[in-house]
Amino acid sequence: MIRRIQKTLKITLLLAPVIMILALPAIGLAYTRTLNATKDLVGEAVELALEFNSETGYGGLIHNFKNAVLRPDETSYLREAQNNAIRALELLDQLETLTSDTITARRLQPTRDMIIAYAMRLEGLRALNASELSAAEVDDIVRYDDTAALNNLQEFQNEFIGRLQTEMAMNIRSMLVWLLVVELVGTTVILGIGYLLYTERKKRNARKLLKQQEILARERKASDELRRVNESLNRFSAIAAHDLKSPSRQIKAFSEMAMSEDTTDLERKEYLDAIHESASNMQDVVSSLLEFSQRGFSAPEPTTIELSQYLNELTESIAQQSGRNLSFDIRPTYASVQADPALLERVFANLIDNSKKYVPESTDLTIEIVHREEADRHVIMLRDNGPGVPDGLEDHVFEPLRRGHSAKEGQGIGLALVRSILRAHGGNISLRNDLKPGAAFEFWLPKTAA
Numbered sequence: 298m299i300r301r302i303q304k305t306l307k308i309t310l311l312l313a314p315v316i317m318i319l320a321l322p323a324i325g326l327a328y329t330r331t332l333n334a335t336k337d338l339v340g341e342a343v344e345l346a347l348e349f350n351s352e353t354g355y356g357g358l359i360h361n362f363k364n365a366v367l368r369p370d371e372t373s374y375l376r377e378a379q380n381n382a383i384r385a386l387e388l389l390d391q392l393e394t395l396t397s398d399t400i401t402a403r404r405l406q407p408t409r410d411m412i413i414a415y416a417m418r419l420e421g422l423r424a425l426n427a428s429e430l431s432a433a434e435v436d437d438i439v440r441y442d443d444t445a446a447l448n449n450l451q452e453f454q455n456e457f458i459g460r461l462q463t464e465m466a467m468n469i470r471s472m473l474v475w476l477l478v479v480e481l482v483g484t485t486v487i488l489g490i491g492y493l494l495y496t497e498r499k500k501r502n503a504r505k506l507l508k509q510q511e512i513l514a515r516e517r518k519a520s521d522e523l524r525r526v527n528e529s530l531n532r533f534s535a536i537a538a539h540d541l542k543s544p545s546r547q548i549k550a551f552s553e554m555a556m557s558e559d560t561t562d563l564e565r566k567e568y569l570d571a572i573h574e575s576a577s578n579m580q581d582v583v584s585s586l587l588e589f590s591q592r593g594f595s596a597p598e599p600t601t602i603e604l605s606q607y608l609n610e611l612t613e614s615i616a617q618q619s620g621r622n623l624s625f626d627i628r629p630t631y632a633s634v635q636a637d638p639a640l641l642e643r644v645f646a647n648l649i650d651n652s653k654k655y656v657p658e659s660t661d662l663t664i665e666i667v668h669r670e671e672a673d674r675h676v677i678m679l680r681d682n683g684p685g686v687p688d689g690l691e692d693h694v695f696e697p698l699r700r701g702h703s704a705k706e707g708q709g710i711g712l713a714l715v716r717s718i719l720r721a722h723g724g725n726i727s728l729r730n731d732l733k734p735g736a737a738f739e740f741w742l743p744k745t746a747a
Contacts (some may be wrong), residue, residue, distance in 0.1 A: 335464055338395065341395060342392065342395055345388055345391055345392050345395065346392070348388055349385060349388040349389065349392070352381045352384045352385040352388060353381065353385050353412065357381045357385070358378055358381035358382050358385055358412065358415055359415070361374045361375075361377040361378035361381055362374075362378045362415055362418070362419065362422075365378055365419070365422055365426075366422065366426075369426030375419060375422060378415070378419055379416070379419050382412055382413075382415055382416040382419065383416075385412045386409070386412055386413075386416075389405060389408065389409055389412070392405065392453075393405060405449065405453055407449040408449050408453070425438060544575040544576070544579040545575075545579065547571065547572075547575040548572050548575045548576060548579075551568040551569075551571045551572045551575070552568070552572055554568050555568035555569055555572070596721065597636065597637035597640050597718070597721050597722050598637050599635045599636050599637055599722065600635070600636075600637070600638060601633050601634075601635060602633065602634050602635075602636055602638060602641065603631075603633055604629045604630075604631075604632050604633065604634055604668060604675075605627075605629045605630075605631055605632075607638070607641075608627050608629055608645075608666060609627065611642060611645055611646075612625040612627065612645075612649075612664075612666075615645075615646065615649055619653065619662075621653070621658055621662065622661040622662065623653070623661075623662045623664070624661070624662070624663050624664075625663075625664050625665075625666060626663060626664070626665040626666070627666045628665075628666065628667045628668065629666065629667075629668035629677075630668055630669075630670060632668060632670055632675060634675050634742050634744075635742070635743075635744070635745065636722055636742055637722070640718045640721075640722075641718075643714065643715075643718060644715050644718055644719065644740070645679070647711040647712065647714060647715045648679045648711075648712075648715060648738055649664060649679070650711060651711055651712060651736070651738075652664055652679075652681035652683060652736065655683050655684060655736065656681055656682065656683035656684070657683075660682070660683070662681065662682065662683070663681065663682045664679060664680070664681050665678075665679070665680045665681075666678070666679055667680075671741075673743060673744055673745075674724070674741045674742060674743050674744055675741060675742050675743075675744065676739060676740075676741045677739070677740055677741070677742075678729070678737060678738070678739040678740075679737070679738050679739075680729075680732060680735050680736070680737040680738075681735045681736055682734070682735050683734075683735055683736055684734070684735075684736075685730070685733050685734055685735050685736045685737075686728055686730060686736050688730060690728075694712050694728055695712045695713055695715070695716040695726065695728075696713055712726075715738075715740070719740050719741075719742070722742055722743070723742070723743045724740060724741045724742040724743060725740065725741065726738060726739070726740035726741075727739055727740075
């Protein structure tokens, strides 16, 4: 849908200049025709007015009428005057038809009345000229005051031409306005569509860049994780080889001594017991290695965990199975975390087992669990009331097959497994040796599942 809209906008952007190029001449041509028509109307009206003036003015109706009065013997003036009157009325009809303005046409009525009046006097002029009356007496009888009619004709011409000039000016202004509107609308459309396409392309490039950055970040994270895993595996394999070499060497040495002919039955029994103990140690190491490989490098399947309820149920179960005086001080908020429930249980269980291992059984074990929420992560701290971790071991307690106190039981897998699980979730863990007495471990989980 978005691509279809973008395609339509691009086509519109290409067509808009073409439409503008075609629209501007079309508007100009249309108004040019209108102006030419108005110009022709003005020219025709002026031509009719000039001819009317010629038919009524000097050499026309009034001139010939006066000559017919003054020169009664010359009948041609009378005949010419009659022809002038007929033609003048025809020209008035054409002017009225041309203007098609009834108000303007009515204003020509005094002029028409004048021509009709002269035409009617022409009918009686023959009889008057044949009488014994002098030219002055005849003139007094037929005289007609044409001043008002002539002024009416002049006003009509001025008004009509003025209206046409006004109409032409309005047409020119309208043409300019339309040209400006088309130009503004076309320019606005072009700029608007261009801006939309530019904005969309900018957003698309931003999304593409963001996607590339996300891919790069994931690749970098995967690369860092792979490097971390390789480093852990290298350390793990080196420590495992070291821890397996010692019992295997002991088994070999004790078995050679047990097979010696000089060995007594009592000594052979002691050697066999030593072989059994070394094999058991080797079996413990192998079991620890299997657990670490199965859990420490497994991919989590995060779900939403209500932390308060989850910790209450988990610690209650651990306390019932501990076999010693064990209490918890839990202060979580009512927060939800994204984590694999089984793997998160292993994290808490291993940290609590670590406390049980190093806090003497004669001491009532108390474990404090505190949660706090930061901008982008959940932070959880477990702190016991034991002797704590000796200084200098902060960087080593999370390595596999390393133990805080060599005299304690276990293979040193628990804390290494905790760190591996948390890193697989996108989090991590650290030892807070600044919160003595007791051992304090602080780990965090991202608010968004890794």
